[in-house]
Amino acid sequence: MNQNWFEMNDIRGKIFNKAVWIPLRAAYRNEHTGKYGYEGYKEDFSGSGCIAVPTDKKEFAERLGWMDVGISHQHSGFYDNEKYSPADIFEDYRGGFKGLHLVLNQRSTSEHSKVWHLHQDLVLTLGLQREGDIWVCPEDGYTEVARLKRNDGEPVLLEMKVQYLKDYLCARDMGLYITSFFSRDAIVSNASFITWENGEKKDGADSNRWEGRIIPIHEGGERYGAKMAVFHISRTDVDETEDVPDISEIPTDENTKSESWEKPFEGKKLYRILGELWRNEWIEPGKYSPKVRRDEIQSTIFFTINAEGRKVKGDGLIHSGKWLWFKPDVIMTLSHRRGGSLEFYTQNTGSVACSIGNDVHFGINSLGYVNVYAKDIGMLPEWQQQIWAGYNATPEGGVSDELLASQVRAEPADTQAPEAFLSLGIKLINEITNEKLNFSLFRQHEIIPDLLNRVHRFRAVDEAGLFALAKDIARLTADSLDAEAMQKIVSPPKDKKWGSLKSLENLLASKINPELAREIMSALVGVYELRLADAHLPSSEINEAFKLINVDRNLPMIFQAHQMLHSCVSSLFSVIEVLKRW
DSSP states (O other), X not given: OOHHHHHTXXXXXXXXXXXXXXXXXXXXXXXXXXXXTSTTOEEEEEEEEEEEEEGGGHHHHTTOOTTTSSSOOOOOOEEETTEEEOTTEEEETTTTEEEEOSEEEEOOOTTXXXXXXXXXXXXXXXXXXXXXXXXXXXXXXXXXXEEEEEETTEEEEEEEEHHHHHHHHHHHTEEEEEEEEEEEEEEESOOTTOOXXXXXXXXXXXXXXXXXXEEEEETTSOBTTOEEEEEEEEESSOOTTSSSOOOOSOOOSSSEEEEEEEEEOOSOEEXXXXXXXEEEEEEOOOSOOTTTTOOXXXXXXXEEOSTXXXXXXXXXXTTOOOEEXXXXXXHHHHHTSTTOEEEEEETTEEEEXXXXXXXXXXXXXXXXXXXXXXXXXXXXXXXXXXXXXXXXXXXXXXXXXXXXXXXXXXXXXXXXXXXXXXXXXXXXXXXXXXXXHSSOSBOOOTTHHHHHHHOSGGGOSSHHHHHHHHHHHHHHTGGGBOHHHHHTTSOOOTTOOOOHHHHHHHHHHTTSOHHHHHHHHHHHHHHHHHGGGGGOOOHHHXXXXXXXXXXXXXXXXXXXXXXXXXXXXXXXXXXXXXXXXX
């Protein structure tokens, strides 16, 4: 703690208009230690309040101060002079204008915490969704737009991302007027480190005014050398022995007696050092309102559209009759975001989205690149184009045959993707075993739906991803098999112990040729062995596992993943055919 701390140079230079987050309402202590009136007490307080004001009323708004806007007001509708005033409206009678409270402080009793409400028009217009103490925008990939901070359950700060706030203000032709108060307060036994002349200092104009003071006090908090006056007045005309005493007469000199005296405050001399800052700031609305008013903004994102590397802006793709190429990594980045999705139409086409309602039709070409019709990218919001642009590649390998079949020839390919049949295979097996064997072959677990969403070829953009995919397939298959239930039907010899896959193989072998049962299980066994690749299995064992799965190691990685999935799904449906014989 030094003089600079009280003079608040770290705060006075900051401007809300340049911040990423703007406080709409604040009343919090950055620091609070000790007990007021005693040495060691220290408090650092920040408070802010705001109103949205029509831009043509800026001059009148700037006449208001902390006591007019601030945080001392609770918000409620009221009726006065035969007129009703809504809770969210700020009326300035001197300037003759009406503003808008963007945060409303609901009245509370001592039994309930205060409640701060973000204005409903702001929430609904920007399409926000509240989740606990944050407001997100699902349309923009669940971006955090506003957030509320608490201290011991009490709201202390509600701030909003400036990009969305200025968009809203622009659409309403309003600015934001913020009034703030900051104080730094401490009690010490020696204030000699403060060099303010006569213990006082003032600086700045009304819109950014700072004051500092040193106040001598007695221990306990009273001003040093001050006295308190004590007045004692009593009644003399009441008979306290009566059953019903009466004190209804107006007090006069005749029926009262009084005395008074002074008492000086005691306690050792201490010093209260206080720095206070009042600051008012006008936040201009944005120049554009792409979110609320749907203003068109020139794109700043470029995409490569030919082999020479020619680039075109995102909005220039809308009238292009071309396709774009992307690294396969883009599918994972998009589909695994909150609100994202991935669906396959044919073996090498499908749709992907990173938010609800923004699905893009894609195809996979012969080299494993992802193709998308350029116009489909140009129609996306700019924040989504930016994600796609990060994976844009120079054209290579031509456009996906199956995508061209759909988008040019209007004859979609008659193929299927294994990803679409993995969950179906597990479901059908459980239905059959429940019907015929009275148990579910695959045990249910709460993580199964999440695993199924993550099991697709685009996990394997590198070898580590391929092994991770194998591990998740093994969790869905070998790890989920109910070996105990199967061994009640086909029991292992006393000197042997079967795992889940061996138990299933022997269950099948009780109905078909054992060699065929082993062949059906080979892909699931190979995937199970690959899950151990992270433990640095010898390359010979890894290669043997890939042979069991029938994977060509010379192909691009996502095609190897496709073969792995295809082999495992084929195994599951072969199991189904055997179980039907029960």
